[in-house]
Amino acid sequence: MPTRPILRCLCILTLSASSLTAAHAADVQVAVAANFTAPMQSIAADFEKATGHKVVAAFGATGQFYAQIRNGAPFDVFLAADDTTPEKLDKEGLTVAGSRFTYATGALALWSASADYVDAKGDVLKANRFAHLAIANPKTAPYGLAATQVLAKLGLTQAVAGKLVEGQSIAQAHQFVSTGNAELGFVALSQISKDGAITSGSAWKVPASMHDPIRQDAVILQKGKDNPAARALIDYLKGPAAAAVIRAYGYQN
Template sequence: MLSANTIDIPDESHCMKKTLLTCLTALISGMLAFTPAFADELGVAVAANFTAPMRLIAQGFEADSGHKLRLSYGSTGKFYAQIRNGAPFDVFLSADNTTTLRLENDGLAVAGSRFIYATGRLVLWSAQPGLVDGTGAVLKSQSFRHLAIAAPKLAPYGAAAIQTMQGLGLINSLQARLVQGESIGQAYSFVVSGNAELGFVAMSQVFQDGKFKSGSAWTVPSKLHKPIVQEAALLTRAKDSRAAAEFLSYLKSAPAKAVMLSFGYQ
């Protein structure tokens, strides 16, 4: 009687499952190996006036690049002090074009990396409809007790507000009514909360898509103050960062510029 050796023939579905598992394992391993090499997290110091557009720009950049942005908002002067004291920022978006130059002279910003990303507009604004007229004549009235501005020594928009009042010949009569916030963000908060009936704020805080969002406003003629030219700079600690270079390039892109225009920047 003939006997035959028993041969185990693998089940076809088992082979397919094993092959699929092997492929998925390899794919996941490849993705994990890819991410640290090409994705990074950046610390970005952002002037407070640019808060709203920066949030939208960050979303677009992160979606396109895979990088993550760690955003901090505040006054330009305060950020200057923090960067000098070693704050872990990679990119600085200033509200002027002098602080970035100072950082470059200090050796804290990469020479040649500075560029203008936006020109801001100053607005006299109130949360109350009808309080601010189209010419700013309310500043000469007695219809308000407090006028909010950003600290002129820390915030370029605050300096522009002082220049405006000087140009109108009203600085002395308004001095006692001024309430100062550390940044333009805090000045805006004073007006929103009602602690000040009106204030000089950044257009980007109250304007979007071609119209003012609420309240009443007067767009200050640019001839009344020095241009609010806002510069970005690559900080020295990130001079070799590919992610930082990509972000600064994105800031010059058409999608980023479209966002800025929608908030009233020039």
């Protein structure tokens, strides 16, 4: 009866393959710019299914992460909201040389949680009838800096100065608007849209020509140089599955 030994061999091989995958799985600690929260959560889930590695992500302001990394924070990979911060870390010898690349180019939006509050051209800003305008801290958050560039281009810097409500990250700026503490605010398009449609409230998609490009770079940090999950995540971010998610949230890549 030859079938029984063959079946036993197949079971042994299957178990061995599963054990091998588990043995090579690793955790990767990732610092992620707040604007990329939703797409990263989706990408992380797909990445874990595809590789067996586990993503442990922290979300926040790029400037704050920079300070933490310089002070020894235990991150393997950094997904910034700009390209200048990872470049600085490169020059300071805190990254794996050659691992830096642009994973997404972000878009800015003026958003209100109320339907029909923000018009399609952003003229609500010029009308200046609102009490509070939320932005992210321009010193630590690239989307906040982009917001100040838009206001300057429109000649509204002084007019709205007393109405600005600053969040430490773009996530907090979004929270100010979503809770009604600010009638409107500048947020990342990825926070309020999916597959090209605004998911709630009303918004003006700010033309990219009105601010510096928001190129977002990823890099492997020195702590992650020997972590196979760090390299695997960077490779996955460059692949078609991640690219589809990134585009769905309004980014270019």
